Amino acid sequence: MRPISILSALLAVANAHMQLHYPAPFNSSNNPYLGDCNADPYLQYPYDCCGPNDRWTYPCRGYISLLGTPQGEPTATWQAGSTQKYLLRGIGNHYGGSCQVGFSVDKGETFQVATSYEGNCPHRNNGDGPDGQDFPFTIPADMPTGVQVFAWIWYNREQEFNMNCAAVEITAAADPSGVYHGSPAAQASASSSSVAVAYHDRPEMLVADDGNGCLTPHTTAELKYPLPGPDVVMGDGVYPLVLPNGTCDAIGQQAYQGETGEDGH
Template identity: 50%
Template sequence: MLSLLLLIATAVQAHMHLNYPPTFNASNNPHTTGTGDPYLNYPYGCCGRTIPMPCRGYLDLIELPEGAPVATWAAGSVQNFNLTGIGNHYGGSCQVGFSVDKGTTFQVATSYEGNCPHRNNGDGPDGQNFNFTVPADIPTGNVIFAWTWINREQEFNMNCASVTVTDAGDPEQQPPASSIAANSTIAATPSTAAAASSTAPAQPSSSSTYMLQGCSCACAADGCTCKCAGPNAARSLVQRKAHLQHLQRLRQIDNGAVSASQLKRAAAAVSYASRPQMLFADIDNGCESVKTTAELKYPNPGPDVVQGDGVYPLALPTPAGKCGY
């Protein structure tokens, strides 16, 4: 009986949480008073506990010393986060993003479709590092960094951290390296942007035509020209989005046709304000991921998408109307 209870206790704690940057009220957060929250690994709805959304109810700390920033990042810079816990559930899908309005909205920076956490790299933090690019035009100041994870058991977790974003030209803006990340077995290389869903058919050509947001866009490797019914400002944004989509399509067709740096520059050109909201699913809100057989494909992944290792197929959450698409 004792061994069974220990097994159950381990199972309900077999999850991951954001380790760097240190999340609100974590034991490794230098601003935490007391012992910290021992349940950061637990998914929402687990074990009879009510966990407030978003950020596990810790948004009230952002105006207090306990919610002071734990990292300083440059707008447009490549940064990393890492995860830790006692069970990575053999992967899943993750998103990271930011809130610049004290937690009212959360917009996507990068989506990791499959193999997040890294299924074969243990429970972290070593081996569980992920890179992302801070949006180039995100408002500067103290903001909230958010990480979400949806595994193949239809479980959702979310952790948040307070960070400072400084202007890209600010000489004071040297982001502190995580000592844990520095000792990681994973090399700190920029994430590889991969293809998001496209409204255009795959064409093995360096030029293509796309229909995007009511605009007709003719795209080549160096840019797109779109004809839209809307104003010029809207057309300019659609052209940038279409260019990113086209580069992603070219990379799918021929991995050597487009470099990772080209994709990064195109993704950075998509404004922060135009990025989609992070997906919240499997929290009794009517939106559910596919259980067991697939890892989550985000319906609105944003401009920077990192594809997993292909061990599991990707599937959209359902129903579409409840999941934002």
């Protein structure tokens, strides 16, 4: 193996990551609607690493354009208000981090938070999935029906950003009132909220470590979200939780801290 090939292999291992496995994301090898397209082998790598691009396109690595095409068919059908699970898999869980999942109902213009996982996401002691890397969450009960975009964003402790997206079909809630009381996972967490929050009133998902001047904690801490939304699943406490710093939507962050206290919850 040539020296440059050895270096490339070492860099790939150093940046080995996880990716969304279920629902199958756009252009993934397990997406049944991939067709004749080549699967993206870099879905588990951060946005500034590896592949043909110096930096992958936000959002959804540029694959939002597949919506409405045969390759963009939904890979899951979920009822609004129901509890579901998403699965992760890859070749390195980086011993945790923090994750958010949410939805876009406007073809990727905005992404509202469904659930925030502060620490131990992916599960640091459960291997590289998908067994043991399943995460329950609740679909907001007033989610608009139809084909929407489900998004998973992960921040490890290396200030790296990764985002995978999948098309999902949302069906009408069984409870027409649309009242939301938090997922079972969040209800079991000390920070969970039982206050009903409409989908469109939820905060947008955090975007950091993407060359935008907003940086998550490095090495010694896991991310605490400045605007986590009503449904928060706390980690195992192995690492302290620290807010991001830099130009991270400072107005929203300051307003949130001012209303709820210095720790952001």
